[in-house]
Amino acid sequence: MERKHAWAWLLGGTVAAGFGRGLQAIPVVAWLEPVFFLQFFHHSRVHEVSWRSKLGILAAAIFAQAAGLTFAMAGTLNDPSFTPLGVAVVAIAATLGSTALVLIPYFGASAYRHRYEGAVAAGVFFFPLVLTGLWIAYARVSPFGTMGHSAYSQSDSKTLVLTASFWGMSGITFLMSWGAALLHEVLLCQNPVPPPKLPSPRNPPLPYTGAPYLHSPLLLRRYSVVEPHLQGALPQGVTWHVRAFSAVFLLALLYGGAQTSLFAGRFYQRGIEEMYHKTFAASCILEDEARGGSLERLWAETEGRVAAGDDVILWSETAAIVLGDAEEAALIARASALAQLGVAGRDTNKPGPYIGLSYYKVLDGQTPHKAPDQTRHVQQHEGPAGKALQNGLSHSSSNHGPSYEALSEVQESHIGTSALSGASEEIGSKGIPRPSVWGTAADVITAGVAVMSDGTKTLAARNSFVLVGPSGDPILKYNKTHTVPLEEDEVVQGDGRLMIAETGLGTMSAAICFDFRFPELMRQAGQKSVALMLQPAWTWGPVGLIELYAGAFRAVENGFHLFRCGSSGYSAAVSPLYDFEFVRETLTNGTITAQLPILPHVPTFYASYGFVLEYVCVILGAFVYLLAVLPRSAIGRVSKYWPAQLRESLFGPELDFDNSVESRGASEGSSAYTSLQ
Structure with a gap:
C-alpha cells in the first residue's frame, strides 16, 4: 500500500513540476511541488531497498521531474516556433537539472531524515538550506542564470516580491521550500506508519x-x-517550526506591505501630483537588425522623438547592425550630432536628450576586404519625422554643435564602406546575412564563427549598447556579458562590469536583455546607487513575460527604476517598488512613448549585504548535506x-x-x- 501511495505522489509531482515553474507557472503549485517529491521518497522507502531498487526509484524521480520541467520550459529555445531541436535541448537541460535536484536536495533530505530520525528541527531545515544553496550555485555557474527559478513563479504577488529588497530571490526560495518541508513533516505526523507490536517475552x-x-x-x-x-499530535520539533515559519512569513508580508504603504513616498495620504511632480518623456523604438532602408526608418523615428522633446530615447536590442569600427563610429557620430541638435530646441531646465543605441557589431578582422566603390550614401531628412526635426530645431552650429550639413558629412564619410557584396550565406540562429569571406584567412563560417586557415576559430561579433548624452559625447558603453546559449554563440561576451553615468535624471546604467537573469552582475547597480537602468531587449516565442519579470526582480533587489525596450516581447517601466508604470506587448517595429516619474535610487539591504545571507545558506546547505552522505564513522x-x-x-x-x-x-x-x- 505504501508503494502505491508513492507512485501516486510521484505522478502528482510530475504535474506540479509542469505548472510550478517555467512559462505557465501557477503560484500556489510552486509552493506545493516539493511536497510531492518529498512524500514520494518517504513512501517509496528508498533507504530500505536493494541498490537495484534504489536506482530504479531515483531514475523514476529524475524522469518525472525532467518531464515536468520540459513541459514547463519547452518554448524557451524555440525561435520563432517549436522545433524538435529546441525541445530536445530543453529536455536535455531539464534532465541534467532534475538529476541535480533529485540527488542533492530530495534524496539528501530523505537520507538525513532516515539517518537522524530524532533530529526533527534540523531535518526540516535540511531541504530549504540545500535547495536554496543549489539554486544560488546554479545561478553563479550556469550559462542560463536564474532561468527556471522557483521564485519567479511568485511574480504576481507584489508583497512577496518586495521582500527581495531584503533577502533577494534566494530568500523567497528559502521561504517556499521551508514551507514545503514543514508541510511534508506535518503530513507524516498526521499519518504515521503504524508501529509494530510492542516487544514482549512472547514477541x-x-x-x-x-x-x-x-x-x-x-x-x-x-x-x-x-x-x-x-x-x-505534532512533536515538539515540528511545533517549533510551525511557530517559526508562521512568524517569518508574517514578518515578510509585513515588510513587503510596508514598502508600498509607508516607504513609497505615499505616506501620509499624498496625491499623485505631489509624489510625481518631476517626470521625463521616454520613448522605446523597436527595430530588428536594421540596415539599408530599415536603418533609415530607425533614424527617422529617432529624429522624430528628439524633435518631440523626449528625454530618453532607447533602441531595442540589436536594433541595427554595423560592420567594424568605422560603421560603429559613424553610428555614434550621427547620434551625437542629433543629440546636440536636440538640445537647441528644448527648455534649458529639461534633461536630455539621452539616446541609447543598441546594435550588433561585426568585429574588425571579420569584415570582408572590399574596396569602398559601392558606398551607400545615406539620405537625410526623409519622412515626416525628419522634416519635423528640421522645422523645429535650429540648424546653426555656432552654439549647439554641428548642423545638419555637418551631420550629413559625418554619415557619408563612414556608412557603407564595408557594404556586403558577393556570395553570402545565412548563419547564426537569427538568420543574419554574413559575408562568405571574413578577411583573407577565413575559410569557413558556421553559426557566426569564422574558422581560420590554420584551423582555429574566432568569435565574430559583439552585442553592444552606447548611451549618447546631450553634449553629444558617448557617456556610457556596455557590451552584453551573458549571451544566450545557442542563440548567441558568435557573440563575444563583455567584461562583466556595469558602467554608470551621472545625468540630469540621476545615475544611469544599462545592461542588455539576458543579463538581467544574473543577480550577481546586476547587484553592481545597487552598489553603485543607480537610479535609472536601461534594458534594451529582444525575446522570442513565450519567453518575453518571464524575462520582464526577471528584470523587475532585479529592480526591486537593487532599488533602481527600470526602463525596458524589448522587441518581440514586452516593453515596460518598473519602479524600485514593483510598480509597473506601463507594460506593452511589442513586435519588431514601432515606437512606444511614456511619461515616467523621475525616481531616486532606493538603497536596499540586499544590494549591500544580501550576498552574506546567500553565502550562509550555501555553507550551511553543504554542511548538512555532508552529514547526510558521509560515512557514519567519519x-x-x-x-x-x-x-x-x-x-x-x-x-x-x-x-x-x-x-x-x-x-x-x-x-x-x-x-x-x-x-x-
Missing part, C-alpha cells in the same frame, strides 16, 4: 532494519502508543569534539555513533520494551 525485539517510525523509542513516544489520545570521529547541544540538535538526543546500526536497533527495542512496562 522479542525485532532486528533493526533502519526503517523510520518502526523501532525508535523516540518515535514510539512521538506517536505515543501508551497515550492514544496524543496520536497525530562523522562520529569529527563530531565528538563538538558541543553536546550542537550534536543533539543535528543528530537527535539518543544517537550513538560508537554503536553499530544493529546494536543500536536492538538496544532501542529493548529500552522501548523496558520503558513501556
Whole structure:
C-alpha cells in the first residue's frame, strides 16, 4: 500500500513540476511541488531497498521531474516556433537539472531524515538550506542564470516580491521550500506508519532494519502508543517550526506591505501630483537588425522623438547592425550630432536628450576586404519625422554643435564602406546575412564563427549598447556579458562590469536583455546607487513575460527604476517598488512613448549585504548535506569534539555513533520494551 501511495505522489509531482515553474507557472503549485517529491521518497522507502531498487526509484524521480520541467520550459529555445531541436535541448537541460535536484536536495533530505530520525528541527531545515544553496550555485555557474527559478513563479504577488529588497530571490526560495518541508513533516505526523507490536517475552525485539517510525523509542513516544489520545499530535520539533515559519512569513508580508504603504513616498495620504511632480518623456523604438532602408526608418523615428522633446530615447536590442569600427563610429557620430541638435530646441531646465543605441557589431578582422566603390550614401531628412526635426530645431552650429550639413558629412564619410557584396550565406540562429569571406584567412563560417586557415576559430561579433548624452559625447558603453546559449554563440561576451553615468535624471546604467537573469552582475547597480537602468531587449516565442519579470526582480533587489525596450516581447517601466508604470506587448517595429516619474535610487539591504545571507545558506546547505552522505564513522570521529547541544540538535538526543546500526536497533527495542512496562 505504501508503494502505491508513492507512485501516486510521484505522478502528482510530475504535474506540479509542469505548472510550478517555467512559462505557465501557477503560484500556489510552486509552493506545493516539493511536497510531492518529498512524500514520494518517504513512501517509496528508498533507504530500505536493494541498490537495484534504489536506482530504479531515483531514475523514476529524475524522469518525472525532467518531464515536468520540459513541459514547463519547452518554448524557451524555440525561435520563432517549436522545433524538435529546441525541445530536445530543453529536455536535455531539464534532465541534467532534475538529476541535480533529485540527488542533492530530495534524496539528501530523505537520507538525513532516515539517518537522524530524532533530529526533527534540523531535518526540516535540511531541504530549504540545500535547495536554496543549489539554486544560488546554479545561478553563479550556469550559462542560463536564474532561468527556471522557483521564485519567479511568485511574480504576481507584489508583497512577496518586495521582500527581495531584503533577502533577494534566494530568500523567497528559502521561504517556499521551508514551507514545503514543514508541510511534508506535518503530513507524516498526521499519518504515521503504524508501529509494530510492542516487544514482549512472547514477541522479542525485532532486528533493526533502519526503517523510520518502526523501532525508535523516540518515535514510539512521538506517536505515543501508551497515550492514544496524543496520536497525530505534532512533536515538539515540528511545533517549533510551525511557530517559526508562521512568524517569518508574517514578518515578510509585513515588510513587503510596508514598502508600498509607508516607504513609497505615499505616506501620509499624498496625491499623485505631489509624489510625481518631476517626470521625463521616454520613448522605446523597436527595430530588428536594421540596415539599408530599415536603418533609415530607425533614424527617422529617432529624429522624430528628439524633435518631440523626449528625454530618453532607447533602441531595442540589436536594433541595427554595423560592420567594424568605422560603421560603429559613424553610428555614434550621427547620434551625437542629433543629440546636440536636440538640445537647441528644448527648455534649458529639461534633461536630455539621452539616446541609447543598441546594435550588433561585426568585429574588425571579420569584415570582408572590399574596396569602398559601392558606398551607400545615406539620405537625410526623409519622412515626416525628419522634416519635423528640421522645422523645429535650429540648424546653426555656432552654439549647439554641428548642423545638419555637418551631420550629413559625418554619415557619408563612414556608412557603407564595408557594404556586403558577393556570395553570402545565412548563419547564426537569427538568420543574419554574413559575408562568405571574413578577411583573407577565413575559410569557413558556421553559426557566426569564422574558422581560420590554420584551423582555429574566432568569435565574430559583439552585442553592444552606447548611451549618447546631450553634449553629444558617448557617456556610457556596455557590451552584453551573458549571451544566450545557442542563440548567441558568435557573440563575444563583455567584461562583466556595469558602467554608470551621472545625468540630469540621476545615475544611469544599462545592461542588455539576458543579463538581467544574473543577480550577481546586476547587484553592481545597487552598489553603485543607480537610479535609472536601461534594458534594451529582444525575446522570442513565450519567453518575453518571464524575462520582464526577471528584470523587475532585479529592480526591486537593487532599488533602481527600470526602463525596458524589448522587441518581440514586452516593453515596460518598473519602479524600485514593483510598480509597473506601463507594460506593452511589442513586435519588431514601432515606437512606444511614456511619461515616467523621475525616481531616486532606493538603497536596499540586499544590494549591500544580501550576498552574506546567500553565502550562509550555501555553507550551511553543504554542511548538512555532508552529514547526510558521509560515512557514519567519519562523522562520529569529527563530531565528538563538538558541543553536546550542537550534536543533539543535528543528530537527535539518543544517537550513538560508537554503536553499530544493529546494536543500536536492538538496544532501542529493548529500552522501548523496558520503558513501556
